Amino acid sequence: MHYLPAVFRPVSTRLALSVPGVCFVLWLCACGGGGQPSSGQPSSFGFGRTASKAEIAAESIAVGPDGRGLPAGTGDVRSGRLLYATKCAACHGLTGKEGPAVRLVGAMGDTGKAKTIGNYWPYATTLFDYIRRAMPYNAPGSLSANEVYGLTAYLLNANKIIDSGSVMNTATLPRIIMPARKYFIPDDRRGGPEVR
């Protein structure tokens, strides 16, 4: 997993419990990836309840970069353009460039310093995930899957990433390679004397 930072903190984690006049330093033995219980704790407390498949399905709205989590549905540039005009343009501007909310549209090299979907966003799936969970601002979470696919298609087209005839769905959206993807690198700061 190349994103996993290489340097691990010391295995033991120092936690201080303060009592007036006294400072107890408690050394807890943290566990490795296997998650074996430390001594004195049961392997399970039995608190909480089992989650049902239905409630997991209802809550798990996250979409991964490989498309995991995308719901069934479809949307095209045309339907997205109409929806954008009614639900998004008031904040993001008629063409996604005017604001007052963050600028959405601007292909690589077009915008100067503004970070846009076209010049900065590394994954197209993030559009679907974010629009579905948090937009529109005045009614977050109110859009259907088809509406979100449509808006995603419209914004990708406006950023010159897909053509105007493209349709977005569970198969097509994860296959899009965003122009900025190749610029993203994991953090290489590691502590120690070198400033990075």
Add this chain to the structure above:
Amino acid sequence: MNEEEKSARKIDRRTLLTGAAAATALVILKTASGQVIQAAGQAAQGAGPLTQTAGQSTQTAGPQDPTKVQGVPPSVLGTRSPFEQPRLIASDTSSRTPLQDLFGSITPSDLHFQRHHGGVPAIDPRRYELLIHGMVDRPMVFTLKDLKRFPSLSRICFLECSGNFRTGKPNMTPQEICGLTSQSEWTGVLLSTLLREVGVQSKATWFLAEGSDAAVMTRSIPIRKGWEDAMIAYGQNGEALRPEQGYPARLLLPGWEGNTNIKWIRRIELSDQPFMTREETSKYTYPVKDGMIRQFSFEMDARSIITFPAYPVQVEKGWIEIRGLAWSGRGTIDSVEISTDAGKHWFPAALQEPVLDKAHTRFHYLWNWDGQETEILSRATDETGYRQPTLSQLVAARGPDLGGYHLNPITAWNVKSDGRVFFKPEKWK
């Protein structure tokens, strides 16, 4: 200088000390930013000479001998003295802690900085649930009551927004420069306890943390942090979390950039990859050299700032205790050095015990100021040997297009010969 300012300056230290001892002469100084400072309190603490500056006005309470009248009876909720009115500075997106007005290392809960991505939600704790699922053996739901049944733990640590650096003009306070850092004693259950409860599968390397605010805020977190020291916190400074800090429960990732500490947490999904959410792709990432963009920049590097003397105070020649805060997301503060000659010489500051892991650490340095104009600076070194850089070192390391995140430069204060203190902004773009 107007008449009010002149009268403020006329108050000498002896008057203030005498007044403080008698607890009668209360001088309230209102700063340009609307904060009110009790000058008598500052002087009584040995903060040194006057704390008034240009642009302040004064109000004096009428003389009253508190020994000649019965005080108010016990109350059901304590209050802050009306003479103490510390305030956050709020914008549309965040509000900033008045670092220059605080003592010790704990930030009063109502003065903790705030950064919300969809406002502060109203959550009924009786309906609160945390779902943990994904690559686990037993997907489970925990109520707030369930969370509180598990072994509890309290720890003191700072929380800092990764966008915690402002510059540009001399009349900036510590609050304006880096007020997006605060410290609390947090109480909750270790996330590792919950991970054992659900049985994390070996292929899980990341988890998604999701809030129940209007942004349904999400960040992907490497699972090593979950085993190391992550907590689900429900307590802050001895009471339940404040709504602005995630009531009734939040993720706490000691030392990691603020936005990863998901507030109002409702769901944790174990996965074998990061989810590439909006906040970890289009936000909270920043340009580094060669046109590249740094992602998953979690740890907050070591930093310090002198909070006294700092704008807007004015000091007098003689002994001054330089005070400030130092912290590192990578462990304990090893040392803080002070320069009172614009960086030519550096001397160690005293660190207030206990020096805790990933915690604001107060430092002190006694300085006998000769009245000559100079610059005072602080720089922190943490237990990894990382020494707080200058802004030019950061620019050299990351290139001229470096973004606004994870900037922790040495902060210089210019002390004028008349005792006024100003921030020294550096050109960097």
